[in-house]
Amino acid sequence: MAQQTGWPLETCKEIFAELSAYLDEELPPDACRQLEAHLSDCPPCLEFMNSLRKTVELCRRYNSIGSLPRPLSQAAKEQLKAAYLKVVTSCKEFPKKVT
């Protein structure tokens, strides 16, 4: 898809540098309003911002679609449990009462 704009390249570059801060809601209110005004009048920047937003959404979904390790072997689980029980039973600080 080709999107067209009449804005000078330098203005779009300034917007481009702030898109992550905008998506993370870290821009000060004035800068945010300025950026949104530009996006509403510049189809290429809007299109670009949407593709960046979708990239971030895809990353955030990775933990529900990502690769899985092979099941934990009994020996490996026993090794972990032994380390846990050792620290729980031998360490003076345990059991910790956490409020």
Add this chain to the structure above:
Amino acid sequence: MASLNREKETELVKELLEGSITAFDRFVELYRTRIFRYSLLMCGHHDDAEDVAQDSLLKIFENLGQLRDPERVHGWVFRIVRNACLMKRRKSVFAPTQELSLDELMPSHDHRGGGRKIEIADWSAVPDSYVLQTELKRELETAIRDLPEIYRSVIVLRDIEQLSTGETARILDISEDAVKTRLHRARLAVRQRLDKYLRTHTN
């Protein structure tokens, strides 16, 4: 157990610190997958990532007495995991880091025919299309793995693990501003890679 919200996770860690075997089982189930995925993206090898997950969990349990605040479990765990990854892939992670330049991550501009145009793939089906999501998963993994380490570690902690800017800065021993700068460049580089993929795989 795919994930828990922060509050439930803190509860789980409190039970773990109180010596509960049930909490131990749930903690291993929850964190082994998360650590494995982080390590797979950081180390790039399935077997290495499983080794890192086991080594990290062992270290976590051996040092459980050092975890002072259950609410800070993420930062504490991922600091251990990051060190385990560094040990595992010492050569590659200490390779010279290539800086990502903002100019190279901008889409190309076409000034022909008046006005200025940029070429962007059709992203309309992303990330809602299940088929596309499945195909994109592999591309996303490759795009992240190919990032220089200083960018990869930030995008994995911030966008995949969804840790805060402050938590990420503490784990990586860098400033919050550095986290923000690197995150933006990492996202742009991944976007660029996915855009190329979408242009050749969608109409």
